[in-house]
Amino acid sequence: MERYSGFSLFKHAFSHHENWQKAWHSPAPKPSYDVVIVGGGGHGLATAYYLAKQHGITRVAVLEKGYLGGGNTGRNTTIVRSNYLWDEAARLYDHSLSLWQGLSQELNYNVMFSQRGVLNVGHNLQDMRDIERRVNANRLNGIDAEVLDTKAVKELVPIINDSPNIRYPVHGASWQASGGVARHDAVAWGYARAANSLGVDLIQQCEVTGIRRQAGAVVGVETNLGFIAAAKVACVVAGSSGVMAAHADIRLPLESYPLQALVSEPIKPVLDTVVMSNAVHAYVSQSDKGDLVIGAGIDTYNGYGQRGSFQIIEHTVSAICELFPVFSRVRMNRSWGGVVDISPDACPIISKTMIKGLYFNCGWGTGGFKATPGSGHVFAHTIAKDQAHPIAAPFNLDRFNTGHLIDEHGAAAVAH
Amino acid sequence: MLQIYCPYCQELREETEFSYSGEAHIARPLEPQQLTDAQWADYLFFRTNPRGIHHEMWYHASGCRRYFNATRNTQTYEIYETYPLGQQPALTCDIGGKR
Ligand SMILES: Cc1cc2nc3c(=O)[nH]c(=O)nc-3n(C[C@H](O)[C@H](O)[C@H](O)COP(=O)(O)OP(=O)(O)OC[C@H]3O[C@@H](n4cnc5c(N)ncnc54)[C@H](O)[C@@H]3O)c2cc1C
Ligand SMILES: [Zn+2]
Numbered sequence: 001m002e003r004y005s006g007f008s009l010f011k012h013a014f015s016h017h018e019n020w021q022k023a024w025h026s027p028a029p030k031p032s033y034d035v036v037i038v039g040g041g042g043h044g045l046a047t048a049y050y051l052a053k054q055h056g057i058t059r060v061a062v063l064e065k066g067y068l069g070g071g072n073t074g075r076n077t078t079i080v081r082s083n084y085l086w087d088e089a090a091r092l093y094d095h096s097l098s099l100w101q102g103l104s105q106e107l108n109y110n111v112m113f114s115q116r117g118v119l120n121v122g123h124n125l126q127d128m129r130d131i132e133r134r135v136n137a138n139r140l141n142g143i144d145a146e147v148l149d150t151k152a153v154k155e156l157v158p159i160i161n162d163s164p165n166i167r168y169p170v171h172g173a174s175w176q177a178s179g180g181v182a183r184h185d186a187v188a189w190g191y192a193r194a195a196n197s198l199g200v201d202l203i204q205q206c207e208v209t210g211i212r213r214q215a216g217a218v219v220g221v222e223t224n225l226g227f228i229a230a231a232k233v234a235c236v237v238a239g240s241s242g243v244m245a246a247h248a249d250i251r252l253p254l255e256s257y258p259l260q261a262l263v264s265e266p267i268k269p270v271l272d273t274v275v276m277s278n279a280v281h282a283y284v285s286q287s288d289k290g291d292l293v294i295g296a297g298i299d300t301y302n303g304y305g306q307r308g309s310f311q312i313i314e315h316t317v318s319a320i321c322e323l324f325p326v327f328s329r330v331r332m333n334r335s336w337g338g339v340v341d342i343s344p345d346a347c348p349i350i351s352k353t354m355i356k357g358l359y360f361n362c363g364w365g366t367g368g369f370k371a372t373p374g375s376g377h378v379f380a381h382t383i384a385k386d387q388a389h390p391i392a393a394p395f396n397l398d399r400f401n402t403g404h405l406i407d408e409h410g411a412a413a414v415a416h
Numbered sequence: 417m418l419q420i421y422c423p424y425c426q427e428l429r430e431e432t433e434f435s436y437s438g439e440a441h442i443a444r445p446l447e448p449q450q451l452t453d454a455q456w457a458d459y460l461f462f463r464t465n466p467r468g469i470h471h472e473m474w475y476h477a478s479g480c481r482r483y484f485n486a487t488r489n490t491q492t493y494e495i496y497e498t499y500p501l502g503q504q505p506a507l508t509c510d511i512g513g514k515r
Contacts, residue, residue, distance in 0.1 A: 240467075242463075242464075242465030242466070242467070243466075243467050246466070251458070251462045251463075251464075252462065252465070253457070253461035253462045253463070254463070254465055255438075255439075255463050255465045256465055256467075256490075300435065300436045301436040301472065301488075302465065302470070302472075302490060303490045303491075303493060304467045304490050304491045305490075305491065305492075305493055309417060309418075309431065310417060311417065311431075311432055344460075344461045400457045400460075400461045400462070401453045401454050401457045402453065403453075
């Protein structure tokens with residue numbers, strides 16, 4: 001695999017950039033693999049990469065029913081942070097954040113990780129108490145976090161409406177300076193290219209339609225390209241996890257909902273950080289291209305339509321306009337939806353199952369993009385050793401039976 | 417936006433008049449203390465989550481303020497029927513897994 005560098009850019013200029021090698025190969029599937037990963041989103045591709053890189057397991061295929069990164073990975077608002085309330089979650093997301101920091105070098109692919117800071121705004125006394133509690137918990141876990149008052153927020157974001165007379169006034173915020181955004185497609189493509197160069201087969205347009213088992217153990221998957229044998233099958237299919245579980249006759253504590261985002265026309269730089277408000281379901285940052293990237297809430301009812309209800313974005317946009325009156329006349333270019341898998345405690349499931357050789361990594365809901373590197377890293381370990389990575393262990397499926405839930409819902413700035 | 421027929425009001429109304437209350441026909445265990453942890457977890461947390469036909473509860477919040485059930489396709493969003501609580505659906509199918 002040709003390395004990307006300043007030099008290669010210079011060299012290819014002489015041939016008008018027409019001879020760049022393809023970033024990955026698209027082979028026909030082999031009859032059998034050691035590990036089949038179902039789902040070619042960021043998490044599946046990262047899992048494949050770390051299986052090959054850290055565990056030397058290279059007879060691996062990633063099966064993707066559409067195109068790589070075409071699921072939630074390519075549909076999200078790319079917010080990265082690790083300021084979660086509970087120790088288990090803080091450890092998981094912070095592990096991920098530390099991997100983000102060296103990711104472009106590790107993959108030799110610019111994922112445009114930009115640590116521009118993330119604000120979680122509070123609008124009332126209870127919000128501020130929750131923020132203080134969370135920031136204190138974060139600091140005990142070694143996560144950089146601060147409580148800011150209205151004035152400090154206004155200094156960071158001069159265009160924010162700090163009037164005390166609006167419906168949801170800004171009382172303050174939590175601030176994680178090491179948070180930020182990354183380029184979502186590049187994360188999928190970077191992991192895909194790096195995994196492929198280590199020998200992983202990436203097979204697109206390949207839909208898994210069944211999970212074949214014998215005597216309580218996985219033996220392979222049925223697909224539209226025929227049967228593919230594998231001793232281990234790892235499902236990383238986000239919103240389709242319930243459908244995949246039904247293929248294996250197991251149940252998951254998940255429900256799938258459409259979540260929407262929208263982008264505006266590009267405008268001059270006005271916002272150099274990420275502003276999130278859980279109370280009003282509005283999240284906004286400005287991309288390097290200049291468009292405002294806005295995240296909305298989930299639909300109120302479950303569904304698999306990769307769109308969403310109009311009143312949801314209407315609600316978000318009215319909140320954005322109140323917080324940022326200067327945006328009120330910006331035109332929106334596009335809106336879209338992704339299907340997210342919501343778990344009861346708003347935490348993921350990274351787990352073995354009662355079927356030998358069958359693993360699930362799901363339940364990331366509205367906030368798994370930030371975890372892509374860490375999720376892949378700990379899931380690869382879990383698959384390779386058939387034993388949960390210590391960071392992944394609390395996120396087992398059995399926690400719903402034991403009652404050891406990791407309740408990030410409401411307690412933390414949980415969405416995204 | 418969905419258009420939902422309230423079986424009590426007997427009118428087709430807009431989705432924003434209603435609120436959603438999750439999967440229908442999940443009976444509260446009569447003797448909770450007899451359940452195993454796994455059975456209790458299944459009652460509390462595990463859902464069918466099918467891609468296809470789904471029976472679900474709705475509440476006519478800005479109307480008659482009563483609960484009813486609907487049979488809806490979670491992929492096409494078509495609503496096949498709505499029916500009062502306590503009744504069984506006319507349309508059933510187990511596309512998305514078993515109960
Ligand atoms: C609008 C929106 C905004 C979001 N904003 C944020 C944010 O700001 N920050 C954040 O951290 N997270 C955010 N998220 C959540 C984040 O996008 C997801 O948690 C994360 O991308 C999930 O990655 P994944 O690789 O698990 O899933 P996906 O990227 O969805 O990958 C799953 C893949 O599985 C494939 N698949 C499904 N079924 C099959 C099958 N039968 N056979 C083969 N392949 C199959 C799909 O085609 C898909 O490509 C957002 C999500 C949405 C929708
Ligand atoms: Zn009614």
